[in-house]
Amino acid sequence: xxxxxxxxxxxxxxxxLTAADGDVVEGVVPVRAFxxxxxxxxxxxxxPDGHEAGWIERLDALPAALRQLVEEELGRREFMPExxxxxxxxxxxxxxxxxxxxxxxxxxxxxWGEEFIRRLGKSGLLIxxxxxxxxxxxxxxxxxTASRKxxxxxx
Amino acid sequence: MTSENNQAVxxxxxxxxxLAGVAVRLAAGETLEAGLDVDLDPELRYAGGxxxxxxxxxxxxxxxxxxxxxxxxxxxxxxxxxxxxxxxxLELHDATARLGGWxxxxxxxxxxxxxxxxxxxxxxxxxxxxxVEQPEEDVCSKCGAPLEGEEECPVCAREIHAPPSxxxxxxxxxxxxxxxxxxxxxxxxTLISTAAAMVPPYLxxxxxxxxxxxxxxxxPIDTGLVALLLAGLLGSSLLAWGLGWVKTYVLSLxxxxxxxxLRTTTFEHLMQLSLEYYGGKRTGDLMARIGSxxxxxxxxxxMHVLDFVTDMLMLLMTAVILFSISxxxxxxxxxxxxxxxxxIQLVRDRxxxxxxxxxxxxxxxxxxxxxxxxxxxxxxxxxxEGRETQRFRAANAINLTVNDRVNRIWSLFSPTITLLxxxxxxxVWAFGIWQVSENQITVGVLAAxxxxxxxxxxxxxxxxxxxxxxxxxxxxAKRLFDILDxxxxxxxxxxxxxxxxxxxxxxxxxxxxxxxxxxxxxxxxLAIEPGEMxxxxxxxxxxxxxxxxxxxxxxxxxxxxxxxxxADIRTLAVADYRRNIGLVLQxxxxxxxxxxxxxxxxxxxxxxxxxxxxxxxxxAHEFIxxxxxxxxSLVGERGQGLSGGERQRISIARALLIDPRMLILDEATSxxxxxxxxxxxxxLDNLVRGRTTIAIAHRLSTLRKADRLxxxxxxxxxxxxxxxxxxxxxxxxxxxxxxQARNVDVEETGGEVPRVEHKxxxx
Numbered sequence: 001x002x003x004x005x006x007x008x009x010x011x012x013x014x015x016x017l018t019a020a021d022g023d024v025v026e027g028v029v030p031v032r033a034f035x036x037x038x039x040x041x042x043x044x045x046x047x048p049d050g051h052e053a054g055w056i057e058r059l060d061a062l063p064a065a066l067r068q069l070v071e072e073e074l075g076r077r078e079f080m081p082e083x084x085x086x087x088x089x090x091x092x093x094x095x096x097x098x099x100x101x102x103x104x105x106x107x108x109x110x111x112w113g114e115e116f117i118r119r120l121g122k123s124g125l126l127i128x129x130x131x132x133x134x135x136x137x138x139x140x141x142x143x144x145t146a147s148r149k150x151x152x153x154x155x
Numbered sequence: 156m157t158s159e160n161n162q163a164v165x166x167x168x169x170x171x172x173x174l175a176g177v178a179v180r181l182a183a184g185e186t187l188e189a190g191l192d193v194d195l196d197p198e199l200r201y202a203g204g205x206x207x208x209x210x211x212x213x214x215x216x217x218x219x220x221x222x223x224x225x226x227x228x229x230x231x232x233x234x235x236x237x238x239x240x241x242x243x244x245l246e247l248h249d250a251t252a253r254l255g256g257w258x259x260x261x262x263x264x265x266x267x268x269x270x271x272x273x274x275x276x277x278x279x280x281x282x283x284x285x286x287v288e289q290p291e292e293d294v295c296s297k298c299g300a301p302l303e304g305e306e307e308c309p310v311c312a313r314e315i316h317a318p319p320s321x322x323x324x325x326x327x328x329x330x331x332x333x334x335x336x337x338x339x340x341x342x343x344x345t346l347i348s349t350a351a352a353m354v355p356p357y358l359x360x361x362x363x364x365x366x367x368x369x370x371x372x373x374x375p376i377d378t379g380l381v382a383l384l385l386a387g388l389l390g391s392s393l394l395a396w397g398l399g400w401v402k403t404y405v406l407s408l409x410x411x412x413x414x415x416x417l418r419t420t421t422f423e424h425l426m427q428l429s430l431e432y433y434g435g436k437r438t439g440d441l442m443a444r445i446g447s448x449x450x451x452x453x454x455x456x457x458m459h460v461l462d463f464v465t466d467m468l469m470l471l472m473t474a475v476i477l478f479s480i481s482x483x484x485x486x487x488x489x490x491x492x493x494x495x496x497x498x499i500q501l502v503r504d505r506x507x508x509x510x511x512x513x514x515x516x517x518x519x520x521x522x523x524x525x526x527x528x529x530x531x532x533x534x535x536x537x538x539x540e541g542r543e544t545q546r547f548r549a550a551n552a553i554n555l556t557v558n559d560r561v562n563r564i565w566s567l568f569s570p571t572i573t574l575l576x577x578x579x580x581x582x583v584w585a586f587g588i589w590q591v592s593e594n595q596i597t598v599g600v601l602a603a604x605x606x607x608x609x610x611x612x613x614x615x616x617x618x619x620x621x622x623x624x625x626x627x628x629x630x631x632a633k634r635l636f637d638i639l640d641x642x643x644x645x646x647x648x649x650x651x652x653x654x655x656x657x658x659x660x661x662x663x664x665x666x667x668x669x670x671x672x673x674x675x676x677x678x679x680x681l682a683i684e685p686g687e688m689x690x691x692x693x694x695x696x697x698x699x700x701x702x703x704x705x706x707x708x709x710x711x712x713x714x715x716x717x718x719x720x721x722a723d724i725r726t727l728a729v730a731d732y733r734r735n736i737g738l739v740l741q742x743x744x745x746x747x748x749x750x751x752x753x754x755x756x757x758x759x760x761x762x763x764x765x766x767x768x769x770x771x772x773x774x775a776h777e778f779i780x781x782x783x784x785x786x787x788s789l790v791g792e793r794g795q796g797l798s799g800g801e802r803q804r805i806s807i808a809r810a811l812l813i814d815p816r817m818l819i820l821d822e823a824t825s826x827x828x829x830x831x832x833x834x835x836x837x838x839l840d841n842l843v844r845g846r847t848t849i850a851i852a853h854r855l856s857t858l859r860k861a862d863r864l865x866x867x868x869x870x871x872x873x874x875x876x877x878x879x880x881x882x883x884x885x886x887x888x889x890x891x892x893x894x895q896a897r898n899v900d901v902e903e904t905g906g907e908v909p910r911v912e913h914k915x916x917x918x
Contacts, residue, residue: 075199079195079242102201104199104201113637132261155512
């Protein structure tokens with residue numbers, strides 16, 4: 001795909017998209033179309049009015065500078081901590097408070113019920129906490145034994 | 156909030172972490188107005204920081220840093236709040252650039268909104284020189300809900316994060332209480348029948364020692380004694396049989412009653428739960444819980460508990476009898492028992508996990524059914540029968556694996572107990588023979604011992620089964636109590652206000668609503684006068700249906716308040732309040748029953764005349780009469796056999812019959828053709844007359860009668876006014892109207908309850 005737009009960051013920290021035809025959209029945000037299944041493919045640049053202003057087929061096909069801008073912005077918007085370890089769970093009955101280590105640091109989550117754990121493919125899990133924040137377990141088998149045992153009680 | 160003192164004044168805010176270390180930074184006379192703990196850094200890693208708004212400036216300690224930054228109030232500053240996918244963000248801008256930005260998880264959002272509010276008020280006051288406007292009433296410091304003189308915020312107190320107690324089975328006691336007398340008699344009967352069953356082995360002693368052994372030693376058989384002993388055997392067996400029969404009947408009856416009470420109570424509770432609960436649950440799972448779990452508990456109570464209690468009694472009585480005959484042999488006989496108990500304990504945990512898993516998988520299977528069967532038309536239309544079968548097979552395969560794992564442990568369990576039993580018998584034989592040879596006991600005593608322990612060792616086998624059945628029942632009970640413990644997110648107030656006469660003035664004050672991590676409504680202010688008709692317009696997803704759901708109190712607002720005639724609707728009894736609302740939906744739902752039943756759904760005691768009057772007013776009378784059985788015609792699941800327009804008119808009649816003060820029409824005419832729409836519109840005009848009406852319509856033309864139109868966009872009200880005013884303004888409404896007039900509808904209808912799974916629009 002050919003690049004038909006340019007991106008820049010303005011003084012307010014917002015992304016400004018300049019289309020090939022000279023249209024300027026201020027404050028575009030990148031939104032992944034498949035945040036879980038294919039995070040690197042299909043990223044829309046959505047304007048403040050909610051309409052799509054640009055489309056990126058593949059993130060890794062972008063020129064480095066542009067890609068960095070997009071990734072930076074994605075990093076600031078996307079919040080799906082990946083669970084690395086489960087330290088403890090308050091109980092095996094729900095609601096249950098879990099103390100966890102994530103790729104974004106240590107935190108805790110409150111699980112309302114087992115049905116808030118969604119299976120992703122063969123060994124992935126998406127866990128929604130009581131505030132609607134999604135926590136990801138990319139590979140169930142990649143967790144340490146203790147975490148897996150705790151998690152297993154809820155599956 | 157100014158102070159004459161030199162000391163910095165900290166108003167009575169809740170003691171939250173951000174207070175620590177902030178107070179000392181304040182200058183003399185400076186007051187603390189609001190604060191927020193931010194828990195994410197710019198890269199969205201967990202790290203603590205603070206934001207504080209005072210009477211003179213804004214202070215911030217960015218996550219991971221120790222020094223504070225400050226921005227004294229000056230023109231051009233503004234604080235921008237937005238949130239996306241569970242992360243809230245505040246940015247401080249001036250006219251030329253971004254000065255700072257902070258992120259936090261959505262749990263802190265109410266505090267953040269209060270911070271923004273305080274910031275704006277302080278800044279405004281600072282720039283204009285006027286004193287700070289104070290919010291007019293008591294609101295909860297955590298979520299902003301009005302307190303109405305209560306100490307604790309009713310909204311925040313609701314967030315319970317503690318799990319239900321794990322000793323769930325004991326909680327069944329609540330359901331057993333009404334049956335305590337039958338239970339007591341059942342227990343007495345159990346006691347006697349078990350005692351009667353203890354007699355036969357005891358009679359082996361005289362049979363051996365006084366009849367058989369003397370005979371072997373050459374003495375004749377005492378026929379009288381034999382007859383007496385045999386009669387004793389028969390009598391005790393008959394007694395045990397009769398009593399066992401009665402007790403089993405009595406206790407099964409009680410168990411059945413308890414099971415049925417449990418089912419009804421759970422369903423009753425389920426009906427009280429808010430739509431929010433149903434949104435997060437799947438039908439199949441709920442059906443399995445109420446249906447099979449309560450049945451399992453019932454079986455557990457009627458069979459397994461009964462058996463177990465009988466066995467325990469037998470064990471105790473046997474122990475007493477054995478010790479009274481020969482203490483040493485008794486000791487040896489009972490020695491393996493603690494060991495077996497320990498074994499049971501060991502396997503217990505593993506089995507319970509397995510059974511819990513098996514249950515969850517079972518729900519998964521029913522979920523596939525609940526998904527596929529109602530959607531069968533789609534399945535067939537897209538020729539995906541094979542795929543659905545595959546899905547079912549997959550769920551079934553998981554069921555198989557899980558059960559396989561359980562069975563692997565379980566299958567080892569039973570033979571082990573049998574082995575232990577055999578070993579126990581062996582020990583008794585060995586020790587008994589030695590004792591007989593030492594003339595410490597007679598052969599009869601040894602025979603009696605063997606008879607006793609063969610009995611209860613075989614019972615041990617079935618006793619060990621109590622482990623699994625208890626666990627299964629406990630899991631079942633837990634799953635039922637999960638429902639019972641779920642506090643409705645639309646709770647009944649403790650002391651509900653009674654509205655004597657409802658006028659129908661609805662007032663929305665700074666209403667905000669969040670669904671999952673998505674903010675659906677924000678800062679909605681609207682007052683609707685009694686009898687006024689409001690048309691809600693906007694793109695789908697703009698929050699129209701959510702607003703209506705909030706007014707119906709299907710959900711409670713996350714922020715702000717909705718008032719009816721001046722009273723917060725959260726202070727009114729839910730059923731009382733809803734009685735004043737008539738609801739006509741896009742997809743009318745008809746229950747299985749006659750048309751008359753369906754019209755009278757909201758008022759079951761309505762007379763036939765009333766039903767007919769309502770049907771006439773709804774323009775439904777004539778088509779109903781055309782049906783072969785008139786008002787007695789059965790309408791099936793989802794009212795098959797009637798057209799969309801006909802069903803809609805029945806649902807309008809239903810709303811008319813309860814004569815509500817408030818009326819809500821949610822896309823009432825969207826699913827029918829224009830011809831039918833005219834019919835329905837006539838019916839609706841009858842319905843609307845004199846009532847406070849809120850109508851959502853996609854076709855703007857259907858709202859021509861509305862007194863005011865409220866245009867919504869992305870969770871906010873953007874325009875209010877009548878058609879002509881709004882057209883003259885050439886704003887959002889004008890664009891919507893133009894788009895429809897040109898018949899190029901930009902976005903499709905939807906307007907359902909927003910789900911978390913839906914795409915989050917970038918905001």
